[in-house]
Amino acid sequence: MSSLLDLGRRGEPLAGLDVIDMHGHLGRYDFAVPDLSPAGLVAVMDRIGVRTVLCSHLSCTRGDVHRGNQEVLEAMRAHPGRIKGYVTLWPGDREEATGETRRRLDEGFVGLKLHNINAFAYTDPAYAAAMAMANERRMPVLLHTWAAEEEFAQFRKLAAEYPEVSLLLAHAGVDNPREYARLARDFENVYLDPCFSMAPRGLIAQLAEDAGVEKLIWGSDAIFLCMPQQLGRVLGADIPDADKRKILSQNARKLLDRIRT
Amino acid sequence: MLQLFDAYSGFGGNKPAQRRPVGADEWLAEMSRLSIGRALVRTAPEELDSDYAASNDALFGACENRAALVPCPILIPNTADDAIPEDRQVEAVLACGAGAACLRPKRDQWTLSEWVCGPLFAALERRKLPAFCREGEFSLAQVAELAGRYPRLPLILAGVGYRSQRVLLPLLETFGNVHVSIGGAFSVHRGLEQLVWKVGPERVLFGSGFPASEPMAAVAQLMYSEVSESQRELIGAGNLSRLVGEVQR
Numbered sequence: 001m002s003s004l005l006d007l008g009r010r011g012e013p014l015a016g017l018d019v020i021d022m023h024g025h026l027g028r029y030d031f032a033v034p035d036l037s038p039a040g041l042v043a044v045m046d047r048i049g050v051r052t053v054l055c056s057h058l059s060c061t062r063g064d065v066h067r068g069n070q071e072v073l074e075a076m077r078a079h080p081g082r083i084k085g086y087v088t089l090w091p092g093d094r095e096e097a098t099g100e101t102r103r104r105l106d107e108g109f110v111g112l113k114l115h116n117i118n119a120f121a122y123t124d125p126a127y128a129a130a131m132a133m134a135n136e137r138r139m140p141v142l143l144h145t146w147a148a149e150e151e152f153a154q155f156r157k158l159a160a161e162y163p164e165v166s167l168l169l170a171h172a173g174v175d176n177p178r179e180y181a182r183l184a185r186d187f188e189n190v191y192l193d194p195c196f197s198m199a200p201r202g203l204i205a206q207l208a209e210d211a212g213v214e215k216l217i218w219g220s221d222a223i224f225l226c227m228p229q230q231l232g233r234v235l236g237a238d239i240p241d242a243d244k245r246k247i248l249s250q251n252a253r254k255l256l257d258r259i260r261t
Numbered sequence: 262m263l264q265l266f267d268a269y270s271g272f273g274g275n276k277p278a279q280r281r282p283v284g285a286d287e288w289l290a291e292m293s294r295l296s297i298g299r300a301l302v303r304t305a306p307e308e309l310d311s312d313y314a315a316s317n318d319a320l321f322g323a324c325e326n327r328a329a330l331v332p333c334p335i336l337i338p339n340t341a342d343d344a345i346p347e348d349r350q351v352e353a354v355l356a357c358g359a360g361a362a363c364l365r366p367k368r369d370q371w372t373l374s375e376w377v378c379g380p381l382f383a384a385l386e387r388r389k390l391p392a393f394c395r396e397g398e399f400s401l402a403q404v405a406e407l408a409g410r411y412p413r414l415p416l417i418l419a420g421v422g423y424r425s426q427r428v429l430l431p432l433l434e435t436f437g438n439v440h441v442s443i444g445g446a447f448s449v450h451r452g453l454e455q456l457v458w459k460v461g462p463e464r465v466l467f468g469s470g471f472p473a474s475e476p477m478a479a480v481a482q483l484m485y486s487e488v489s490e491s492q493r494e495l496i497g498a499g500n501l502s503r504l505v506g507e508v509q510r
Binding site (some may be wrong): 005009010011026029030031032033034035040041044047048106191197198199200202203204219222223224225226227228229230231232234235238 | 296333477
């Protein structure tokens with residue numbers, strides 16, 4: 001049993017690993033989550049040994065993003081270094097989206113999280129100024145994805161247009177894993193976040209082989225999903241411990257270290 | 262090391278675009294890698310599993326000399342005289358060491374009406390042979406209806422998704438014969454803990470969702486959960502061992 005797998009099997013924290021969760025959430029959604037509190041999320045991180053989670057607010061799915069971003073800011077201030085913030089946006093008004101992005105980045109948010117449940121493309125003009133700001137600051141931009149053909153075309157356009165952005169594709173491999181891997185190979189700034197409730201067996205190893213392990217980052221999707229369960233997918237993957245360390249920590253650390261503040 | 266008895270695993274089944282089924286030895290190797298001591302096993306995946314009898318024969322053959330594997334064969338109502346009577350089905354699978362019965366009303370084309378499956382559930386209840394019910398084959402409302410109709414029959418609910426907590430909790434609180442396995446898409450933030458806090462640890466089971474799911478996902482979910490060590494032991498192996506031990510053989 002590898003050392004990381006052994007730690008997980010015993011339920012011991014991954015101490016000293018600098019685990020970074022690049023896909024977290026705060027806020028309420030339509031199904032029941034037993035504990036919505038940022039403190040509850042940090043308590044789970046403590047049990048596992050996760051140092052930092054980058055969170056966006058689930059209000060991005062319904063439009064009141066100002067309220068959601070404010071709640072994330074309060075969580076960042078309550079848990080400095082443990083919770084970092086992604087700005088979420090609604091593309092209703094270009095000026096409003098631009099202003100919200102500028103204000104939140106100035107407050108210390110470290111990237112953007114966009115969701116296409118609103119049926120707007122990620123290439124929508126209302127996002128352009130925000131994407132440009134992220135590009136200028138070399139920030140990560142996390143995109144909800146579900147392997148739709150039109151999404152892949154958008155990712156290619158964004159990756160080319162904003163080369164300094166670290167474009168993180170959430171739920172990578174939910175379907176068509178080879179296309180996700182192709183994107184990660186084709187674009188230096190595209191990274192894959194394979195969080196997915198079903199925990200498909202073998203997906204992490206497949207993406208690591210097809211895309212290159214340096215292009216995988218770990219996201220749990222907590223509190224939308226269960227952080228320890230999503231961690232177990234990496235711990236159990238049929239890849240060397242050195243690669244698990246890259247996915248859980250080192251790859252994300254590089255992305256965070258290159259941010260211009 | 263915490264003992265684990267997996268309630269939600271299988272092998273041998275086929276699905277579209279799968280070149281070869283996962284075999285018993287592949288699962289045993291995985292169990293060994295993760296220190297999972299025993300597993301209740303059924304034929305999985307089920308998408309192309311259209312001959313329950315052939316699947317049961319293969320399952321019993323695979324389990325015969327592999328002591329860590331406890332078979333969970335498929336049972337069906339004998340309403341069309343294409344099987345053997347339900348009570349004899351139960352006796353036959355018990356003789357082969359069955360630890361539970363896998364029920365697949367959708368896959369095997371039957372319904373949960375009393376006039377269709379009454380004799381089958383009555384036979385299971387007499388022997389206290391747990392009925393394995395996977396969400397997808399059963400809605401939670403159907404599980405509740407069965408639990409009320411057969412109060413002495415243990416039901417093992419598996420494959421529950423992460424969006425079901427609002428229904429799952431009252432189901433467990435209302436029906437003391439319903440048990441739930443984690444694993445697969447049961448990816449609920451602090452959800453395992455909430456099950457334990459609200460209904461106790463006795464009816465929560467460890468399960469991995471193998472072969473569809475990476476089994477370490479559920480192992481980590483259990484091992485990092487905020488429950489006491491005695492609760493973890495019950496969930497890990499104790500509860501399923503008790504259920505299998507209470508079968509009237």
